[in-house]
Amino acid sequence: MERLLNAFESLLESVKGSLHRARAELSSRRSTTRIGPALWGAALVYVVLSVLMTWPLIGQLNTHFPSPDTDVFNAYWSNWWFHQALTSGQNPYVTDVLLYPIGFDVIAFGFSPFLALLWLPLSWFLPALAAFNLVFLVTIVLACL
Known part of the structure; x- marks a missing residue:
């Protein structure tokens, strides 16, 4: 059970990191992209x-x-x-x-x-x-x- 919780926490941290990177990339693109x-x-x-x-x-x-x-x-x-x-x-x-x-x-x-x-x-x-x-x-x- 402990191993499953650790794997789940690791997955959550990975998703959070991906979301933060995507948000940073989008905010940097907003200033350069013209819609x-x-x-x-x-x-x-x-x-x-x-x-x-x-x-x-x-x-x-x-x-x-x-x-x-x-x-x-x-x-x-x-x-x-x-x-x-x-x-x-x-x-x-x-x-x-x-x-x-x-x-x-x-x-x-x-x-x-x-x-x-x-x-x-x-x-x-x-x-x-x-x-x-x-x-x-x-x-x-x-x-x-």
């Missing part, structure tokens, strides 16, 4: 692929939704509600616009605050549907990175 160009290259490939996968959306940003599915309309409405709630000082997570007078929890509706925060500044400079479609394309790229 920026590779990341930009991958992002460019994903942008091209997302445009091709959603074709012809890029040419119809202001006139068409990315899908005829109702989830797209729910997401678009949620973004609109987020903007309305923030500008009127209401809680963006609850609305009485749906199921009046009781109200409705917007989170249960598939609301994504992250997407709404991406959409909001774009909607100030672009038509709301064009901003929504651009966020749709950007999220495909971000999901790949």
Whole structure:
């Protein structure tokens, strides 16, 4: 039993030493390796692929939704509600616009605050549907990175 414990401790020490050497090697490589160009290259490939996968959306940003599915309309409405709630000082997570007078929890509706925060500044400079479609394309790229 003593011999088995010694062998196990020896194995643990060997693994620890290997991990320390690997960590030291990785930390020394971080300063010399550039991942920026590779990341930009991958992002460019994903942008091209997302445009091709959603074709012809890029040419119809202001006139068409990315899908005829109702989830797209729910997401678009949620973004609109987020903007309305923030500008009127209401809680963006609850609305009485749906199921009046009781109200409705917007989170249960598939609301994504992250997407709404991406959409909001774009909607100030672009038509709301064009901003929504651009966020749709950007999220495909971000999901790949």
